[in-house]
Amino acid sequence: MQSLVGVLFDGFAYGMLLFLLSVGLSVTLGMMNFVNLAHCSFAMVGGYAAVTLVNSYGWPFLATLPLAFVAAALVSVVLERLLYRRLYRASELDQCLFTIGIVFISVAAASWFFGTVQQPVSVPDYLRGSVEFMGVRFAVYRMFLIAVALAVTAILVFSLEYTHFGAKVRAAVDNQRMARGLGIDVDRAFMITFALGGGLAGLGGALAIEIVGLDPAFAFTYLVYVLIVVAVGGLGSIGGSFAAATVLGISDMAGKYYFPWLGAFLIYLVMVALLMWRPAGMFGKR
Amino acid sequence: MASANLYFERQTRWRPLETAFWLAALLPFAVTPAYLSLASQVAITALFALSLDLLVGYAGLVSLGHAAFFGTGAYTVGLLAKHYWAEPLSGLLIAAVVAGIAGYALSSIIVRFKHLALIMLTLGVGLLLHEAANSASALTGGADGLQGFRVDSVLGFKFDMFGKTAYAYSLAVLFVSFLIARRIIHSPFGLALRGIRENAMRMPAIGAASQAHLRKVYTLSAAMAGVAGALLTQTTSTVSLEVLSFGRSADVLVILILGGAGRLYGGILGAIIYMVARDQFSGINPQYWYFWIGLLLVAVVMFLPNGILGGLNALYKKSK
Amino acid sequence: MLSTRNLSKSFGSLVVAQDISLTLPKGVRYALIGPNGAGKTTLINLMTGMLRPDAGQILLDGGEITALKPEARVRRGLARTFQINTLFPHLTALESVSLAILERDGHAHNWWQNLPRFRESTDEATATLESLNLAGDRDRLTRELPYGKQRLLEIALALATRPRVLLLDEPAAGVPRDESAGIFGAIAGLSTDLTILFIEHDMDVVFRFASRVLVMVSGSILVEGTPEEIARDATVREVYLGKKAHG
Numbered sequence: 001m002q003s004l005v006g007v008l009f010d011g012f013a014y015g016m017l018l019f020l021l022s023v024g025l026s027v028t029l030g031m032m033n034f035v036n037l038a039h040c041s042f043a044m045v046g047g048y049a050a051v052t053l054v055n056s057y058g059w060p061f062l063a064t065l066p067l068a069f070v071a072a073a074l075v076s077v078v079l080e081r082l083l084y085r086r087l088y089r090a091s092e093l094d095q096c097l098f099t100i101g102i103v104f105i106s107v108a109a110a111s112w113f114f115g116t117v118q119q120p121v122s123v124p125d126y127l128r129g130s131v132e133f134m135g136v137r138f139a140v141y142r143m144f145l146i147a148v149a150l151a152v153t154a155i156l157v158f159s160l161e162y163t164h165f166g167a168k169v170r171a172a173v174d175n176q177r178m179a180r181g182l183g184i185d186v187d188r189a190f191m192i193t194f195a196l197g198g199g200l201a202g203l204g205g206a207l208a209i210e211i212v213g214l215d216p217a218f219a220f221t222y223l224v225y226v227l228i229v230v231a232v233g234g235l236g237s238i239g240g241s242f243a244a245a246t247v248l249g250i251s252d253m254a255g256k257y258y259f260p261w262l263g264a265f266l267i268y269l270v271m272v273a274l275l276m277w278r279p280a281g282m283f284g285k286r
Numbered sequence: 287m288a289s290a291n292l293y294f295e296r297q298t299r300w301r302p303l304e305t306a307f308w309l310a311a312l313l314p315f316a317v318t319p320a321y322l323s324l325a326s327q328v329a330i331t332a333l334f335a336l337s338l339d340l341l342v343g344y345a346g347l348v349s350l351g352h353a354a355f356f357g358t359g360a361y362t363v364g365l366l367a368k369h370y371w372a373e374p375l376s377g378l379l380i381a382a383v384v385a386g387i388a389g390y391a392l393s394s395i396i397v398r399f400k401h402l403a404l405i406m407l408t409l410g411v412g413l414l415l416h417e418a419a420n421s422a423s424a425l426t427g428g429a430d431g432l433q434g435f436r437v438d439s440v441l442g443f444k445f446d447m448f449g450k451t452a453y454a455y456s457l458a459v460l461f462v463s464f465l466i467a468r469r470i471i472h473s474p475f476g477l478a479l480r481g482i483r484e485n486a487m488r489m490p491a492i493g494a495a496s497q498a499h500l501r502k503v504y505t506l507s508a509a510m511a512g513v514a515g516a517l518l519t520q521t522t523s524t525v526s527l528e529v530l531s532f533g534r535s536a537d538v539l540v541i542l543i544l545g546g547a548g549r550l551y552g553g554i555l556g557a558i559i560y561m562v563a564r565d566q567f568s569g570i571n572p573q574y575w576y577f578w579i580g581l582l583l584v585a586v587v588m589f590l591p592n593g594i595l596g597g598l599n600a601l602y603k604k605s606k
Numbered sequence: 607m608l609s610t611r612n613l614s615k616s617f618g619s620l621v622v623a624q625d626i627s628l629t630l631p632k633g634v635r636y637a638l639i640g641p642n643g644a645g646k647t648t649l650i651n652l653m654t655g656m657l658r659p660d661a662g663q664i665l666l667d668g669g670e671i672t673a674l675k676p677e678a679r680v681r682r683g684l685a686r687t688f689q690i691n692t693l694f695p696h697l698t699a700l701e702s703v704s705l706a707i708l709e710r711d712g713h714a715h716n717w718w719q720n721l722p723r724f725r726e727s728t729d730e731a732t733a734t735l736e737s738l739n740l741a742g743d744r745d746r747l748t749r750e751l752p753y754g755k756q757r758l759l760e761i762a763l764a765l766a767t768r769p770r771v772l773l774l775d776e777p778a779a780g781v782p783r784d785e786s787a788g789i790f791g792a793i794a795g796l797s798t799d800l801t802i803l804f805i806e807h808d809m810d811v812v813f814r815f816a817s818r819v820l821v822m823v824s825g826s827i828l829v830e831g832t833p834e835e836i837a838r839d840a841t842v843r844e845v846y847l848g849k850k851a852h853g
Contacts, residue, residue: 104580111573231406279403290728294721475717484694492706493680
């Protein structure tokens with residue numbers, strides 16, 4: 001019983017990490033239909049920003065988190081304005097290839113500047129260790145991660161439902177042409193959404209270091225998981241990403257714990273099965 | 287008014303540049319005999335790229351998991367050889383059939399999807415097969431792959447140390463497959479594929495059964511990729527898990543786009559350039575290699591959307 | 607002959623087709639008119655199978671086609687054109703029409719014989735293009751053709767399937783006045799065995815080329831009759847023509 005609760009807890013925490021990494025991609029894909037496979041490179045930017053600040057400048061870990069968000073958001077915006085906006089009308093294949101190219105470049109750049117080893121990061125003492133409750137140990141860091149993710153989710157849902165900007169985003173996701181026709185500056189809304197999504201990925205990247213480590217391959221390794229979350233959860237759906245990330249996180253943990261010989265097979269099988277059942281994702285609009 | 291047939295005849299005619307190309311393919315025997323094993327690899331990769339072109343360039347589908355069929359062919363021949371069936375030509379045929387069946391089976395699922403779901407499914411299936419092969423180590427050797435088998439002579443020619451037989455064999459298989467691909471493309475079926483690529487929505491409105499067409503091209507493409515994989519096993523006498531990897535699926539896609547999809551020779555040209563470049567720069571740290579590939583991808587998509595052949599074609603038209 | 611019985615379709619609370627029953631007898635030229643959003647294109651989508659109805663039946667020459675896929679309906683003789691050009695950009699006009707003919711004759715599955723072998727089909731394609739004055743543009747890529755000729759190519763593609771019923775969705779949409787005469791002239795010249803329904807907004811065209819008119823408003827057929835009857839009908843004036851007089 002203890003291990004079951006433990007697996008659920010760890011899985012949920014992992015799922016929350018995946019959620020932070022994926023939600024931006026889900027919304028921007030839903031808005032512009034732009035297949036950005038370089039999304040996890042933004043996560044890497046956040047992660048490496050946090051590492052640099054802590055290790056080279058002695059910043060406290062918590063303070064680096066907002067900066068990881070900002071750094072990744074900035075990189076996203078620059079990339080979007082300079083390069084991505086020329087490809088909105090391009091074919092899906094071209095978008096895939098272009099963004100894969102960006103991933104390759106980012107991975108090489110990370111290797112060049114930081115080397116290929118895993119980055120160490122020292123997390124403050126109050127985030128280490130674990131708490132015991134009802135006979136089960138809960139890691140403090142993981143609880144922190146869950147808290148951050150839930151706070152972010154609350155902020156996202158609130159702004160989407162109750163702010164003016166959120167209404168514009170929802171309109172653009174629903175029907176871009178109509179939204180433009182109503183005078184909504186979709187391009188600007190998209191740029192801001194893209195920046196926010198990239199920033200969240202950066203935050204996720206910084207938070208991920210303690211759980212899964214950071215090395216240049218991060219942009220690729222987690223891309224697959226992020227894509228699974230987005231595809232299964234449905235494009236443009238925050239709730240869908242949340243649900244899919246949770247399911248994926250728990251399945252992955254459960255798989256590793258109970259069926260280690262299966263490896264990642266289980267995850268891929270679940271994804272293929274779910275996509276076949278609901279090609280637009282569990283909460284997708286099409 | 288000249289007969290409409292003239293137009294189609296001109297399209298399907300064999301051009302002198304093509305003859306020159308295939309004759310030039312014989313040059314490595316004389317000019318660069320030390321590089322014959324590289325030449326074999328180029329031929330095999332070219333065949334793999336050609337198979338993907340049928341899917342991507344002509345039918346307009348995206349596939350991030352084509353290595354699944356390449357690897358199926360490779361493992362089929364490896365397993366056959368390990369269990370004492372080492373005749374190469376029949377091995378090729380069996381690999382084509384097995385990969386073709388896999389393609390047909392998969393296509394029944396895949397052709398129902400579009401956009402992101404399609405991309406994810408092809409990616410997912412590729413990853414799935416890779417994981418499955420990794421886990422089923424009793425059968426596939428897992429991460430170590432298959433070794434310790436020899437492949438028999440081809441039509442009486444032993445596979446020699448210098449790679450002469452290997453290259454002659456690979457080139458011959460490439461050429462025959464190329465002729466088949468050419469036939470497909472210049473047939474009514476080929477026209478239908480291009481119709482699907484150009485406007486999938488219009489096809490049912492002219493009475494076309496698009497899904498049946500797509501399933502057929504998937505099967506043919508998978509069979510051809512399987513043959514390429516089988517060739518790799520036969521010329522190197524090993525099978526490694528890498529033949530099913532995403533890296534291989536991504537590489538072949540890059541190669542095809544580099545050369546130019548939908549132009550029959552694009553995959554071949556891309557393979558030559560990519561493999562030769564990789565060989566020349568093999569001393570470089572693999573991370574940096576991927577930097578240049580990334581840059582190349584970005585540049586090709588932005589400036590040469592139809593690949594090198596497309597760029598050359600545009601230049602040729604402008605010069606007229 | 608095409609008919610529908612109680613055809614209905616809604617998207618949630620939005621009713622796009624309400625209990626539509628109509629009959630298009632053989633050889634008649636019907637115009638389908640109505641304000642924007644009345645559901646005219648939706649009706650064509652329902653009849654051709656691109657949209658599945660919630661209720662009702664569709665019959666072609668007496669046989670029920672309600673459950674058939676779009677491509678099966680085309681094979682039975684029901685063809686349509688699209689309001690927005692839905693063509694093959696990188697195929698030439700000849701290739702496009704040839705493809706339609708090859709599909710029709712069941713040759714499109716053939717992957718082992720070269721196209722030049724199918725002389726009959728490609729010659730027929732040329733003849734079809736000639737009948738719409740497109741013969742000179744035969745070897746040009748679709749994307750290079752001027753808009754008006756692309757609209758004609760839309761029709762050529764539909765004709766290549768040898769339909770018995772032809773549904774044209776605003777065939778002259780976006781085409782300037784002087785060219786639209788050419789398009790409708792071509793339509794008028796089509797065989798009298800062919801049943802034709804065209805969606806149109808220009809009342810002059812309706813009066814000149816249609817023998818009967820269907821008026822559709824908010825998902826239902828308001829009234830049917832000859833152009834003259836429709837022009838005189840008070841409710842139609844109010845709902846549709848009345849607006850026209852001002853706009």
